[in-house]
Structures are given as structure tokens and as C-alpha cells.
Amino acid sequence: MNVVLVIGALNLGITAMVGALLHFLPHPRLSPPSIAFGVRTPPDLADDPVILQQRRRYGSTLLVTTPVLSLLAALAGSLLDSVVPASVGVAVLCFVAVAQWARAHRAISRAKATGNWYGHLRQGAVTDTSLRTNPVRFPWSWTTPSALIIAVTALAGVVVYPDLPDTLKLPRHSFEGTSYREYATTVWTAFSLVFGQVLLTALMAGVVVLALRARPDLDAAQPRESAERHREHLAGTARAILGTATLLNLMLLGLSAAIWSENRSTWLLATIVGVPLAAALAATAHLVLRVGGGASKASAEEAPTGFVRRDDDRHTVAAGLLYVNANDPAVLVPSRVGKGWTVNLGNPRFLAGAAATVAAAALFALL
Known part of the structure; x- marks a missing residue:
């Protein structure tokens, strides 16, 4: 029950x-x-x-x-x-x-x-050159917990590997219920989640690097204040992404231990998966509510310039969910759904990177 x-x-x-x-x-x-x-x-x-x-x-x-x-x-x-x-x-x-x-x-x-909502308005665009000359720094210290968790997981795997059985049972979920499939114990199967930790951490770090260089959506009416809010949002987002990577790596550590020990406790698995995911959700919610909207506490009063953001609806498709602009050099652009960024599907660099990522993922799955 x-x-x-x-x-x-x-x-x-x-x-x-x-x-x-x-x-x-x-x-x-x-x-x-x-x-x-x-x-x-x-x-x-x-x-x-x-x-x-x-x-x-x-x-x-x-x-x-x-x-x-x-x-x-x-x-x-x-x-x-x-x-x-x-x-x-x-x-x-x-x-x-x-x-x-x-x-x-x-x-x-x-x-x-x-x-004709934009017929009487002066549209404009603004940029902050200091985001290139003095960019928001990558928070390297926030990668340390993930690195330590990966090291602990790998070390534990090395210790228990000689005593593992000939096969490892991994869960499979379907409408018939949860079943377990046996795989031969090899370095690839025993350390599969360790490899997953490395890949996840590299992926999250890459997302942070791209986010720190993404094109900001600065307000043409109050450029200085919006630039300050953007910097604050970037710093908070970078920490949140790397913090989420830490929580997910902790989850993979727990799942690795469960696989190696052949522990099938539902309570244990629910705790291993549920607690880190809930913590990651709470961290994301805190970021959105604290930094995601409203004026920056550090910003001063700024007189409006009389301009508004440009009406760029022509570059979006699928009800504004996707951005396609071959003339925009940015790979990441501000998302129109929630906070954060989305990719420019019209950028050749993104298309080449996506093809390389798919090929690498297919190769990893094959191995």
C-alpha cells in the first residue's frame, strides 16, 4: 500500500x-x-x-x-x-x-x-557596450560542488566496481508497470550515470557561457536601468543554472548508488529523485520572483527617453514561440515565453551546432 x-x-x-x-x-x-x-x-x-x-x-x-x-x-x-x-x-x-x-x-x-498600437510611437533600439568590455563574469566557484560530486561518484564507482554482479538491473517504465532489464556489467553501464554527470555539467556550463553572451532585450525608454536589471538577472541566472546542475548531479549520485547496491526501495528512489528536483524548482522560483521582474533595487531614477522597444513580431513564428532571423548574428535571443532565452533558428551557427550536438548524442547512445 x-x-x-x-x-x-x-x-x-x-x-x-x-x-x-x-x-x-x-x-x-x-x-x-x-x-x-x-x-x-x-x-x-x-x-x-x-x-x-x-x-x-x-x-x-x-x-x-x-x-x-x-x-x-x-x-x-x-x-x-x-x-x-x-x-x-x-x-x-x-x-x-x-x-x-x-x-x-x-x-x-x-x-x-x-x-494600430505602434502607429503613434517612436520605436528604437539600445545596446550596452559594457557587456562586451566589462561582461558579467562566469561564476567559476559555483562549478566546484558539481566537480566534487562527480569525483565522489567516480571514486565510489571505482571502489565497488570489482564486487558488482555480472549484470546490472535498470528500471523501465511502461503502462504495464515498472520492470527491470538486465545489462552486462561493463565500464559503460556501471559508470553510465557518471558520464551523464560530466555531460550534464559541461552542458550547463555551456548554457551559462552562451547566456552571458546572449543579446539583451534592453528597454529603449530607460536604457540605463534596464541594463542594470539585465546584469543582475544574468548573474542570478548563471548561479541558478550551475546550482541546478549541482542538484541534478546529486540525484545522479544517488541513482548510481541505488543501481550498484541493487536497492529497489520505492521510498528511496522517490527521495533520490524528488528532493533534488523540488530544490531545483524552488531555486528557479526564487530567481524568477527576486530578479525576474520589477525594477532593480540598485537602479536610480531615470527619465524616459520617449522611445519604446521595436515591434519585431515579424521575426517570430508559431504564435511567438520561435524566433527566426537570418540577419541577426545572435544565437541566443530573449525568449517570449517566460524568462530566459531562446535560440535563433535562422542563425547558421546555431544550425551547425545543433547538427553537431545531435551527432554527438547519437554516438554516445550508440556506445
Whole structure:
């Protein structure tokens, strides 16, 4: 019975957590400045009745859908002894959210075109050259915990490797429940999660490097204050990404220990996976709420310049979810969905890098 409750709670928690994130995604606190459902809007129309109406519709739909799907996922997960129902629930939630997002995007775009929202405004762009001459530094000290965890995991693996059985059992989840498949004990299988730790840490560090060099979305109306907020956001984001890498590496350490010891305790596995993920979510939420919006405490009053951000909707596709601009040299650009960045799908450097990444991942999976 305890195992059934744990599996049900895990399905419930995963589905509800994703639903809550999707529900609050269009909130002004979590969205980029002057963006509503992927549509660039003037600052003085951020609370236009059309935008408020679409936010209410989107939020109410997710508010009804999330509890229903969470309960269904919990019930199905308990009956099937599997976390697959949670993935199905998350997929349905994402489909509902994207459909509602697209509807809101169309409605706001129509209102924007009909009302000629940018017709009377002076549009402009601003850049901060100090981001190149005096950039936000990579927080190397935040990579130390991950390096130590990887070293501990590898050392533990070296110690236990001679005493491991001839085969290792790894879990597989399906609608029929959780089963275990046996793999021959080799360096690749025994240390697979250690390799995963190294790859994860390198990937997260690479994301931080790209983020620190990404094109900022500075406010043409108050360039100095927005530049200060951008620097603060960059520093906090870099620490949050590397901190999340530490938590995920800790999770992989626990999973490696469970595989090597052949411990199949559901409570143990739920703790190993659940605690780091919950901590990573809490760290991300703290970053968004503390740095993600509002004026910087360190910034001073700045007189508006009379300009607004440029209307660049023509470079977005798929309801503002994707950015495509072959003339933009930036690989990472500010995202229109939540805080952070997205890739420029029209940049040849990104396309080449994506192809190389896919090839490397395929090679790793083959090995």
C-alpha cells in the first residue's frame, strides 16, 4: 500500500507542478517586458482589455484542467505502478496550454493590428557596450560542488566496481508497470550515470557561457536601468543554472548508488529523485520572483527617453514561440515565453551546432 501511495503521489506531484508552471507562464511577473502571449505590445497597453481577457481565459482553462489530469494521473499511476501516466498528463497539459496560447496570440495580434498600437510611437533600439568590455563574469566557484560530486561518484564507482554482479538491473517504465532489464556489467553501464554527470555539467556550463553572451532585450525608454536589471538577472541566472546542475548531479549520485547496491526501495528512489528536483524548482522560483521582474533595487531614477522597444513580431513564428532571423548574428535571443532565452533558428551557427550536438548524442547512445 505504501508503494502504491508513493507512485500515486509522484504522478500527482509531477502533473500538478507542470500544470502550475504553465498556469502562471503568461503572468507579467514571469513574462518578458512588453510581451503578451508572444506579441510585442507598447508599455502603455500592457493592461489592454483584450490582453486581460485572454489571460483570464488561459488561466481558467489551466485551472480546471490541471487538477483533473493530476488526479487521473495519480489514480492510473497507482493502479499500474508506473510514472508513465504523469508523462501522459504532462503531454496533455502542454497541448492544452499551447492551444490556449495560440488562441490568445491570434486575438491580441488582431487587436494590435486593428488598433494600430505602434502607429503613434517612436520605436528604437539600445545596446550596452559594457557587456562586451566589462561582461558579467562566469561564476567559476559555483562549478566546484558539481566537480566534487562527480569525483565522489567516480571514486565510489571505482571502489565497488570489482564486487558488482555480472549484470546490472535498470528500471523501465511502461503502462504495464515498472520492470527491470538486465545489462552486462561493463565500464559503460556501471559508470553510465557518471558520464551523464560530466555531460550534464559541461552542458550547463555551456548554457551559462552562451547566456552571458546572449543579446539583451534592453528597454529603449530607460536604457540605463534596464541594463542594470539585465546584469543582475544574468548573474542570478548563471548561479541558478550551475546550482541546478549541482542538484541534478546529486540525484545522479544517488541513482548510481541505488543501481550498484541493487536497492529497489520505492521510498528511496522517490527521495533520490524528488528532493533534488523540488530544490531545483524552488531555486528557479526564487530567481524568477527576486530578479525576474520589477525594477532593480540598485537602479536610480531615470527619465524616459520617449522611445519604446521595436515591434519585431515579424521575426517570430508559431504564435511567438520561435524566433527566426537570418540577419541577426545572435544565437541566443530573449525568449517570449517566460524568462530566459531562446535560440535563433535562422542563425547558421546555431544550425551547425545543433547538427553537431545531435551527432554527438547519437554516438554516445550508440556506445
